[in-house]
Amino acid sequence: ARSVHQIQSGQVIVDLCSVVKELVENSLDASATSIEIRFKNHGLDSIEVQDNGTGISAENYENVALKHFTSKLSNYDDLSSLQTFGFRGEALSSLCALSKFSVTTAQAQEAPKGKRLDFDGMGRLSSTTLVACQRGTTATVEGLFESLPVRRKELTKNIKREYGKVLGLLHAYACICVNVKFTVKHAVTKGKSTIVFSTKANDSTRENIANVYGAKTLSALMPLDLTLDFESNMPRMAHNDTSSGKLLVKGHISKPVFGEGRQTPDRQMFFVNGRPCGLPQIAKAINEVYKSFNVSQSPFIFADFQMDTNAYDVNVSPDKRTILLHDAAILIENLKTAL
């Protein structure tokens, strides 16, 4: 049972990015307004995510890391109107199978005391210790993938690249999440930690971008604010009668600058309803538009595609990073025209 659980867990947590994504999304789901992510040795030694969210209630200590435990979904109909990132109850259980995993947590009424919870490889609670703890939750992942030696070796070999990808993902969360302060820290194995980047709890994505990429980058951007109306030409899907047929594209994009010289970093971030995700076809389409105007560099793009939840499918892969847009081709044509 244990090795089957490890293999299944390895499909939920595929790399360093999955770990950080799951833990940060849990913090956001817990209504955190401040999230600190700490890496030791680029995450090889440990990854820690601390938040000031609701904390875990004592009645859930036994269950939180068991497979399929979730406190987030009360009935199956909720799936279509899901407001939280999580609902599968697989992340913590998978992390238990793939690392030494522990949590310290306190709800408002308990702070400044809380509990440290240790779990075994099957996600069963193995000890509960009284500790000093501010309101919120800190999840600690040590020795990621040590239970899967081939995966550990691979991670070790590619750690610099993996860590770079993780920072890119954290930039994306830090830019899209308004009113949440992000702090990212790194330390070498026995060294002191240094701040990699941080944001304030800004109430706009503009200010977030200025915190992450600098005021100079911000000044080279213009707002991206498109409404694509599919009412007339988007074929209705059978299950889709509640759809408004409208799609909003909100964000920021490089002002077209003609000629030489790089004004903005080469960064393209896409979101669907605020969830970071890769949308390579859409990236390609936007780059083509900029190229067709003879703009010398590919633009900085920060674009959130806001649409009805039944216009896409986040559930195609357990790690939820792949998003299938229905009617992507029509969307792309509309987007090109609008740009």
Ligand code: ADP
């Ligand atoms: P899911 O997010 O799909 O519910 P997880 O395995 O990620 O599943 O988490 C299991 C449960 O643990 C959550 O439903 C929640 O009750 C609790 N939990 C995890 N992380 C946090 C956190 N940072 N703050 C509060 N509760 C948390």
Ligand code: MG
């Ligand atoms: Mg989760």
